[in-house]
Amino acid sequence: MADLSIRAISSKADYKTFADLPFRLYADDPNWVPPLKGEALGLLLPEKNGWFSHAKAQLFLAERDGKAVGRISAHIDTLALTMPVEQGFGPGTGQWGLFDAVDGEVAAKLVATAEDWLRGQGMTRALGPISMSIWEEPGLLIEGYDHPPTIMMGHAKREYRGWIEGAGYEPVKRLMTYDLDITQDFPKIVQRIIQSGERNDSIRIREVDKSRFEEEAAIILDILNDAWSDNWGFVPLTPPEIDDIGVKLKPIVFNDLIRIAELDGRPVAFMITLPDLNEALKPLKGNLLPFGWAKLLLWLRRPKVRTMRVPLMGVVKELQSSRLAGQLAFMMIEYIRRAALKRYGATRGEIGWVLDDNQGMRSIAETIDSQVNKIYQIYARAL
Known part of the structure; x- marks a missing residue:
């Protein structure tokens, strides 16, 4: 076997090789969804990714005979270092991600190289894979290889789990997605809870107004930061990241798919639902040219999809232990379910990830008869 080398990347050509490698490694995997190549590259570049405003990363390529055979990122999120240890991060915790390898030897050397870099930065513990922000694609897929991921969810080869665990990593957290048949009415008990909420004059479930995008986003962010602040892995979103998310998601934001719940006129909960952009991206094979851009623009005007994904939902902390929290959640889910079914032709929902x-x-999720369809796992190891 040819000699294997691992090197840190720095040139534009290296970054392109790094971003393009999965297109070759997953070429025969029918359930991998190629990202747009420009977006995949943009995530790696500090000038195009707001996450770098509070983080730093080193990317590595593995090569045999000059051919790329693996990749990994080693990174440190300075905000994560300030979070409570019991919430997963904390002082001394670095991360690695964007992991791909052709075989076990490559995998072992890539992980060891990422660990060496983290040690050199003063880190004493490694979490992975997290690619690269916790808000992007955290965790390794360990169940649910038989169907494609939805928008903003990752995919991986079956072998990766054994290679990572073989490097001494132990599971620390599982993240799950739930599959839901939205063509079916919810159980009677859920319908009664929803109807009770509809009779409560203090409750209002409203659509967002995309024409007031920044104002609505600020309302949702306030609820999110309160609702999720005690969750494992929570790191607050910064203004540069929020700007990036707005640019990326605004084309697939539709008023009737995002709801804000108000209690006596005060926003207290939200639910974001996105049409599964992956259904439109997969046939493009990562390219907008020559005609991909036109197909995507037509789809975005009024997407017809099989699947809707719920990436985020939150209820303010003061209500989380109350019956009202579940009632608001059921109401938002039901109203969005109706819109997804009637206006977008969707038949399936995916909720998650859920810790x-x-x-x-x-x-x-279980009360509305949804079932776990994918499980992602985050690992840790002392350095």
């Missing part, structure tokens, strides 16, 4: 210890959200 394995988030009993409130898991209970809501």
Whole structure:
């Protein structure tokens, strides 16, 4: 076997090789969804990714005979270092991600190289894979290889789990997605809860107004930062990241798919639902040219999709232990379900990711008869 080398990347050509490698490694995987190449490259560049305003990263390529055979990022999020240890991060915790390899030898050397870099930066513990922000694609897929991921969810080869665990990593957190048949009415008990809420004059479930995008986004962010602040892995979003998210998601934001719940006129909960952009991206194979851009623009005007994804939902902390929290959640889910079914032709919903210890959200998902369809795992190891 040819000699294997690992090197840090720095040139524009290296960055392109790094971003393009999955297109070759997953070429025969029918369930991998190629990202747009420009966006995949942009995530790696500090000038195009607001996450770098509070983080730093080093990217590495593995090569045999000059051919790329693996990749990994090693990175440090300075905000994550300030978070409580019991929430997963904390002082001394670095991360690695964007992991791909052709075989076990490559995998082992890539992980060891990432660890060496983190040690050199003073880190004493490594979490991975997290690619690269916790808000992007955290965790390694360990169940659910048989169907494509939805928008903003990752995919991986089956072998990766054994290679990572073989490098001495132990599971620390599982993240799950739930599959839901939205063509079926919810159980009677859920319908009664929704109807009760509709009779409560203090409750209002409203659509967002995309023409007031920044104002609505600020309302949702306030609820999110309060609702998720005690969750494992939470790192607050910064203004540069929020700006990036707005640019990326605004084309697939539709008023009737995002709801804000108000209690006596005060926003207290939200639910974001996105049409599964991956259904439109997969046939493009990462390219907008020559005709991909036109196909995508036509789709964005009024997407017809099979799947809707719920990436985020939150209820302010003061209500989380109350019956009202579940009632608001069921109401938002039902109103969005109706819109998704009627206006977008969707037949399936996917909720998540959901932390394995988030009993409130898991209970809501199970009560509406949804089933776990994918599991992602985050690992840790002392350095």
